[in-house]
Amino acid sequence: MSALPAPGCDDLAASLAAVVGAEHVLADPELRASYEVDCVGVRRGDALLVVRPADTAEVAAVVVACREVGVALVPQGGNTGLTGGGVPRGGEVLLSLRRLDRIEPVDVDAGQVTVGAGATLAAVQAAALASDMELAVDLGARDQATIGGMVGTNAGGTRVLRHGSMRAQVVGLEAVLADGGVVERLSGLLKDNVGYDLPGLLCGSEGTLAVVTRVRLRLVPRLSHRVTALVGVGNTSDALAVLRRLRPLASLDAAEIMWDDALALVQERVGLRSPLAGRHAVYLLVECTAMHDPTDELAQVLGACSAVEDVAVGQDAAGRAAIWALRHGHAESVVIGGNTVKLDVTLPLGRLAAFESRLRAVCARREPDAVPLLFGHVGDGNLHVNVLGVPPERTGELTDEVLTLFAAHGGSISAEHGIGVAKRAYVRLGRSAADVEAMRAIKHGLDPRGMLNPGVIFAENHSSKLR
Numbered sequence: 001m002s003a004l005p006a007p008g009c010d011d012l013a014a015s016l017a018a019v020v021g022a023e024h025v026l027a028d029p030e031l032r033a034s035y036e037v038d039c040v041g042v043r044r045g046d047a048l049l050v051v052r053p054a055d056t057a058e059v060a061a062v063v064v065a066c067r068e069v070g071v072a073l074v075p076q077g078g079n080t081g082l083t084g085g086g087v088p089r090g091g092e093v094l095l096s097l098r099r100l101d102r103i104e105p106v107d108v109d110a111g112q113v114t115v116g117a118g119a120t121l122a123a124v125q126a127a128a129l130a131s132d133m134e135l136a137v138d139l140g141a142r143d144q145a146t147i148g149g150m151v152g153t154n155a156g157g158t159r160v161l162r163h164g165s166m167r168a169q170v171v172g173l174e175a176v177l178a179d180g181g182v183v184e185r186l187s188g189l190l191k192d193n194v195g196y197d198l199p200g201l202l203c204g205s206e207g208t209l210a211v212v213t214r215v216r217l218r219l220v221p222r223l224s225h226r227v228t229a230l231v232g233v234g235n236t237s238d239a240l241a242v243l244r245r246l247r248p249l250a251s252l253d254a255a256e257i258m259w260d261d262a263l264a265l266v267q268e269r270v271g272l273r274s275p276l277a278g279r280h281a282v283y284l285l286v287e288c289t290a291m292h293d294p295t296d297e298l299a300q301v302l303g304a305c306s307a308v309e310d311v312a313v314g315q316d317a318a319g320r321a322a323i324w325a326l327r328h329g330h331a332e333s334v335v336i337g338g339n340t341v342k343l344d345v346t347l348p349l350g351r352l353a354a355f356e357s358r359l360r361a362v363c364a365r366r367e368p369d370a371v372p373l374l375f376g377h378v379g380d381g382n383l384h385v386n387v388l389g390v391p392p393e394r395t396g397e398l399t400d401e402v403l404t405l406f407a408a409h410g411g412s413i414s415a416e417h418g419i420g421v422a423k424r425a426y427v428r429l430g431r432s433a434a435d436v437e438a439m440r441a442i443k444h445g446l447d448p449r450g451m452l453n454p455g456v457i458f459a460e461n462h463s464s465k466l467r
């Protein structure tokens with residue numbers, strides 16, 4: 001990591017300090033360090049400076065100051081993103097949005113709340129609960145992930161099958177454009193069809209089109225009863241058969257899939273016990289929530305399903321947490337695993353079983369000593385494919401083959417983590433030439449000089465200096 005500031009850095013630091021205060025402009029490599037590497041320690045890069053504005057006006061002034069001296073910006077929230085979009089590539093100003101963490105009072109009439117982009121998911125969940133409502137998105141990184149970052153990636157998580165991804169929760173937002181202008185759509189009106197849907201466009205734009213500063217979120221009523229079940233079945237097709245039977249339940253809130261080899265590894269590495277007496281080839285984690293106790297309706301469906309081999313039910317908080325720990329332990333085990341091919345993809349559910357066996361065959365042929373670790377949000381077709389123990393020099397070849405296989409099975413090469421820098425070489429596997437050109441035109445229209453997050457989504461835009 002370079003300790004030497006780039007030429008002109010002192011002038012820029014001074015003008016940024018005039019905007020945000022000197023203590024919020026970090027030039028010291030030690031102070032910058034935690035912002036310059038992602039949370040799994042895979043992607044890192046030197047920032048010219050780290051700047052931490054406190055509100056929208058300061059963000060706009062920072063953007064203008066950087067634009068004047070021709071330095072690009074990388075927006076960063078909680079830095080839990082897994083595709084490298086929120087860490088510098090080298091020489092940009094790292095724009096941390098974490099200080100924009102104000103949560104306004106919940107609007108109970110509308111069932112909405114306006115929050116700063118830097119508010120964490122956990123803080124917004126707590127604020128909603130205090131008003132007897134819920135934000136209908138949940139994911140394992142809830143204590144660090146910010147609402148701005150979740151808009152940036154159009155985050156998914158465990159409740160998408162019932163409530164949709166982050167885009168479905170965003171009623172409006174405020175954002176700073178690449179020229180420092182501010183767009184604001186925070187009225188909360190559900191019917192407001194004046195021109196293009198800019199908030200929808202910014203969801204999933206990964207900091208490349210604008211910097212999100214405030215977000216108006218839809219909330220849902222808090223459902224008082226919750227039950228979680230771990231269901232053991234004999235194979236992937238049986239898991240899908242159980243899921244088909246569960247879909248008509250209005251209370252179905254989450255459906256996750258895990259395979260026995262991965263679960264055994266998780267139990268060993270993270271030290272967890274399964275509540276099921278025996279082992280099964282595949283496991284479904286199912287959660288139902290309702291204003292009444294959904295245990296009976298869940299039991300009725302599972303009881304009538306011949307594919308079900310065994311069920312463990314968690315009705316109290318401890319029982320539910322023990323089942324979810326097995327699922328969340330998968331992410332932890334991947335990190336412990338090191339040398340990982342780590343892919344986040346979606347498949348049409350009808351192709352999941354066939355795809356799984358092809359994938360295992362590819363891994364066995366290419367990397368017989370590696371360990372495939374699959375799990376996912378099966379309710380929406382989202383699979384996390386991890387292959388542990390692949391030598392670094394061969395991860396690229398395996399990634400190429402697996403992503404090509406996904407595309408050939410009608411899947412998407414990015415389900416919920418975005419493209420970032422990790423998958424920018426593969427965008428054409430998921431989008432036609434015309435589609436990519438339309439996206440480039442939007443990028444060029446909103447950010448003609450490549451000021452915001454260069455190198456993310458579109459590889460050849462990478463340049464810390466503006467063109």
Ligand SMILES: Cc1cc2nc3c(=O)[nH]c(=O)nc-3n(C[C@H](O)[C@H](O)[C@H](O)COP(=O)(O)OP(=O)(O)OC[C@H]3O[C@@H](n4cnc5c(N)ncnc54)[C@H](O)[C@@H]3O)c2cc1C
Binds near residue numbers: 080210331
């Ligand atoms: C243990 C674990 C579990 C996870 N589980 C899930 C899961 O189930 N589902 C899921 O979708 N993701 C999951 N993730 C990934 C991650 O939590 C999400 O991508 C999350 O949305 C990132 O939020 P963040 O604030 O950390 O964003 P960052 O990592 O800081 O940034 C992510 C992207 O958004 C951009 N960005 C950040 N803030 C802004 C802003 N204010 N304006 C414009 N652009 C911005 C960045 O430039 C970058 O491109 C998980 C991660 C971990 C570590």
